[in-house]
Amino acid sequence: MDADQLAQACAQQMFSHDNVSRAMGMNVEHMACRQSEVTMRVTAEMLNGHQTCHGGKIFCLADSAFAFACNSENESAVASACSIDFLRPARENDLLTARAFVMHQGRRTGIYNVSITNQNQELVAIFKGNSARLNQAVLPQDQRSDS
Amino acid sequence: MDADQLAQACAQQMFSHDNVSRAMGMNVEHMACRQSEVTMRVTAEMLNGHQTCHGGKIFCLADSAFAFACNSENESAVASACSIDFLRPARENDLLTARAFVMHQGRRTGIYNVSITNQNQELVAIFKGNSARLNQAVLPQDQRSDS
Amino acid sequence: MDADQLAQACAQQMFSHDNVSRAMGMNVEHMACRQSEVTMRVTAEMLNGHQTCHGGKIFCLADSAFAFACNSENESAVASACSIDFLRPARENDLLTARAFVMHQGRRTGIYNVSITNQNQELVAIFKGNSARLNQAVLPQDQRSDS
């Protein structure tokens, strides 16, 4: 496996165990080393009283894209801190795309940025995530031995 | 209505229109002017692959507590930015409590802190939210005229 | 030494080696365990083109108060991340007070908040600092053996 194939295998493994992302209808569109692209359509259940998408739902999308990117080297990592700026409301049926990319990855900690855009390429939110590695693999033993 | 009663009426109005918070089983335990306390139990559907509560779910709880606090004066406000530090994992059946309090409230923008603790009073996360008022009321006209 | 005396000794030790804080005219007004209060007067050299205090100078004041607070238990710690919200400009001759207090202190990492107010008790900025301990003492050996 090369680095991008490893990234895809890690995302597949994580996504298959991530009920939250699947229940929200997320889709992993693209994976590469320390990068990801994840989409989600805004449904009626995601709306708040202003009839716009709940900020927590946009955060979840960004957080998932961040998780796939910072786990893409088969080193299990969790979020230690995140921040998000909300720039424009998202509305029912909008198709949101979160693109995560690395800013810094050290031996143990990393920093990733995620942009969230709608179907008109308008920026909906900007997210930053700090990750910390756990010193364990993402992939199960047998899958790793294939690589 | 005094300030705390107004805060309660605003939270009631918001919560009744907030499908996301209700669907997650949140409960508004206490409201006062620029303050709130909201609880949520971690369910199986909230777990990630590490069998701990998805960070996005903890964010949603904090975000709701923040929203109730920054809308508590019957001035509709939205989040412009949020940040969260994750300090300790939350596990299935944990009862999380988010307590929001004001750091700053100007004419238009505000800053609120939210602590998220578990049933053992251990700190699970710290959240900060920046709010921006929209120049409209939270309560419908008839309810305001009662006040 | 009790915890507050230890905090004072640590701040004294740090301040005597901190040319930056002394050159800016900072003064440590009060120290306690995981808390500090530091003042600084805004001078002409601190002004930017808008004739208000440079944001970096306000940051330095907050950062010093944070440093004294997160080093107050004789465990040397450095900042891993900081954030600041600027709420109101500071002007020449304003006397700024930074008050740092702990939000969380674990075995290794901590989170501290700092409020920066002017002489009219108006909030100028809000600062949050994340600290990481270095596994070394603040005080030199001989001073510690006294305690």
Add this chain to the structure above:
Amino acid sequence: MDADQLAQACAQQMFSHDNVSRAMGMNVEHMACRQSEVTMRVTAEMLNGHQTCHGGKIFCLADSAFAFACNSENESAVASACSIDFLRPARENDLLTARAFVMHQGRRTGIYNVSITNQNQELVAIFKGNSARLNQAVLPQDQRSDS
């Protein structure tokens, strides 16, 4: 003037009134629309007790690069919030380069990222700035009428 020449004129105007940046020995290396590159050498006076560059000094460098970038369209803007992650210490005589680039610029508010690297292209810190426009020009009237 094209957009990049305007950016250079704005930076020149600001720098000539910014005693803080000049006193710290900063140098504007490159300006373009919504982008800047600023260098600073770490001097003995910038060191803290650990003999590494004071975090506040690194913040000041990043903050200046941010200011030049968010004022580069001749619309005066100030910082409303900033955050910084410290990744690696800077030492005496290190030559730091701050590169600011736009993430988002709306009618009134903007978000800019700044990377701070040393002379070995190692990342020292990552900075994010939120800006708010003031509805006034950066350049004096006569200079603008030339454009």
